[in-house]
Amino acid sequence: MKHAVTFELHKKDPRSKARRGCLHTPHGDVQTPVFMPVGTQATVKAMKPEDVASLGHEGARILLGNTYHLYLRPGHELVKKAGGLHAFMNWNRAILTDSGGFQVFSLGKLRMISEEGVAFRSYIDGSRHMFTPESSIEIQQALGSDIMMAFDECAPYPADWRYVKDSLNRTTRWLVRCRSAWTQREKQSLFGIMQGGVFKDLRYESAMQITELDMPGYSIGGLSVGEPKEIMYDVMDDCVDWLPADKPRYLMGVGSPDCLFEGVERGIDMFDCVLPTRLARHGVALTSRGELKMKNACHFEDFRPLDEECDCYVCRNYSRAYLRHLVTQNEMLGAMLLSEHNLHFLVRTMENIRKAIEEDRFLECKKEFFDKYYGERK
RNA sequence: UCCGGAGUAGCUCAAUGGUGGAGCAACCGGCUGUUAACCGGUAGGCUGUCGGUUCGAGCCCGACCUCCGGAG
Numbered sequence: 001m002k003h004a005v006t007f008e009l010h011k012k013d014p015r016s017k018a019r020r021g022c023l024h025t026p027h028g029d030v031q032t033p034v035f036m037p038v039g040t041q042a043t044v045k046a047m048k049p050e051d052v053a054s055l056g057h058e059g060a061r062i063l064l065g066n067t068y069h070l071y072l073r074p075g076h077e078l079v080k081k082a083g084g085l086h087a088f089m090n091w092n093r094a095i096l097t098d099s100g101g102f103q104v105f106s107l108g109k110l111r112m113i114s115e116e117g118v119a120f121r122s123y124i125d126g127s128r129h130m131f132t133p134e135s136s137i138e139i140q141q142a143l144g145s146d147i148m149m150a151f152d153e154c155a156p157y158p159a160d161w162r163y164v165k166d167s168l169n170r171t172t173r174w175l176v177r178c179r180s181a182w183t184q185r186e187k188q189s190l191f192g193i194m195q196g197g198v199f200k201d202l203r204y205e206s207a208m209q210i211t212e213l214d215m216p217g218y219s220i221g222g223l224s225v226g227e228p229k230e231i232m233y234d235v236m237d238d239c240v241d242w243l244p245a246d247k248p249r250y251l252m253g254v255g256s257p258d259c260l261f262e263g264v265e266r267g268i269d270m271f272d273c274v275l276p277t278r279l280a281r282h283g284v285a286l287t288s289r290g291e292l293k294m295k296n297a298c299h300f301e302d303f304r305p306l307d308e309e310c311d312c313y314v315c316r317n318y319s320r321a322y323l324r325h326l327v328t329q330n331e332m333l334g335a336m337l338l339s340e341h342n343l344h345f346l347v348r349t350m351e352n353i354r355k356a357i358e359e360d361r362f363l364e365c366k367k368e369f370f371d372k373y374y375g376e377r378k
Numbered sequence: 379u380c381c382g383g384a385g386u387a388g389c390u391c392a393a394u395g396g397u398g399g400a401g402c403a404a405c406c407g408g409c410u411g412u413u414a415a416c417c418g419g420u421a422g423g424c425u426g427u428c429g430g431u432u433c434g435a436g437c438c439c440g441a442c443c444u445c446c447g448g449a450g
């Protein structure tokens with residue numbers, strides 16, 4: 001049977017594990033490596049869908065939505081009545097939904113994990129709920145995303161070896177149940193998630209278990225949860241080798257511009273992260289010369305654009321002085337413009353990376369980026 | 379002019395006669411499968427002025443200055 005989402009590998013970088021490919025989805029093709037903006041509550045915060053669609057030169061091709069949040073509000077049944085998440089939020093390109101697994105971890109105190117699933121209380125009204133692999137898939141099928149994520153447990157850092165081992169084994173058993181509950185195979189795909197914390201033997205164990213299930217794609221979960229970056233890079237480096245080359249590899253929750261380059265170099269195809277939009281709402285701009293904290297007084301009288309090398313709508317029309325004014329006054333336009341710029345910056349950076357891989361100069365592209373990003377500010 | 383009220387951080391206000399605080403603003407930092415337009419830190423003061431009472435006054439008393447309200 002043909003899967004809803006297939007991966008086509010176009011090219012491999014001769015001097016690193018970086019690769020160039022394409023995800024074919026029911027809502028269009030997604031060129032990889034790709035950064036996926038996060039739209040947890042059926043919206044990329046402070047952005048109109050049409051503006052997300054015109055980010056960079058090619059536009060964002062895929063977004064994230066979240067099972068946990070949409071289940072609680074407005075409820076997946078309502079989204080289904082609306083015609084699915086695409087119709088509900090007016091986004092006709094691809095959507096990937098997270099399973100709610102991460103919330104199991106991040107909403108720590110409100111949950112209770114068992115073999116069956118996770119009992120938790122709503123952070124909104126304290127009401128009691130239960131997520132199981134089956135219910136997570138049922139919700140994601142109601143949402144109608146192109147790529148569903150398996151229901152997993154993202155172990156915290158630090159966590160001891162024994163706990164992580166038990167956790168990853170349960171996550172694999174949950175994956176088997178997710179796969180059985182997955183019925184709309186011609187419309188939706190399901191990715192498995194590798195866990196194992198920072199323990200390489202456990203990562204290997206997890207990889208062997210999930211790859212045996214022959215999923216359409218695999219993600220690396222449980223990283224970027226507080227461990228030092230060097231450890232994350234080291235673990236990731238091995239994880240990728242244990243995943244099949246003909247399937248997409250998705251590093252969940254990453255990242256910052258430097259992490260994107262490090263991930264691509266190690267063979268990651270997909271990334272998502274709240275960082276660019278959250279930083280934007282908190283007054284920080286990502287630029288080719290590093291982060292700019294727009295609340296800082298040094299931008300008061302600076303009439304240059306955020307990034308003189310950027311061709312986004314914001315940089316073509318607004319000055320740092322104006323953006324600082326908006327941000328310090330807590331005007332919503334400040335969050336809107338910085339969100340648009342930051343997402344454009346990451347989407348554009350990924351476009352540059354894809355082009356560099358095609359031209360066999362990924363490592364040069366990376367060095368050039370880092371020299372500027374961490375070099376002297378202008 | 380008279381009566382009343384009020385003067386404390388840049389602003390709005392706390393502080394039984396016993397080491398003057400908070401919120402906001404300012405300045406700085408943090409944020410990685412969004413409970414986050416959030417969280418944290420730093421700085422900022424001859425308590426309107428001058429006298430008096432008291433061991434001790436932002437606080438009690440007097441005068442003056444300024445502002446607000448009322449009356450005329």
